[in-house]
Amino acid sequence: MSETAQLFKVLGSESRLLLVRLISEGPSPVNSLVERSGLSQPLVSQHLRNLRSAGVVTSTRSGREVLYQLADHHIAHVIDDAITHVLEEHSPQLQSEPKEHHA
Structure with a gap:
């Protein structure tokens, strides 16, 4: 769980x-x-170091450049699902409030 x-x-x-x-x-x-x-470049580099040390991204050298890629496609799904959840939470309700029935 801690990971x-x-x-x-x-x-x-x-x-x-x-x-x-x-x-x-x-x-x-x-x-x-x-x-x-x-x-900024220093900020991007700092964030990439954090993401790499957490195992979210990996890096490979290509000539003089270092290319960053996702370590695992599941990470993208987690983020996309979270964004979808937030958008659903903030979208206008299409349904009216349920009415209470009194017996």
């Missing part, structure tokens, strides 16, 4: 969630993640 709690702690940052979503689109170098996220 799961640690995973959610690491994913508890909006910036790290954004980076994971961007990386889930395909392996990405730091400069691409900086450009696409709008975050």
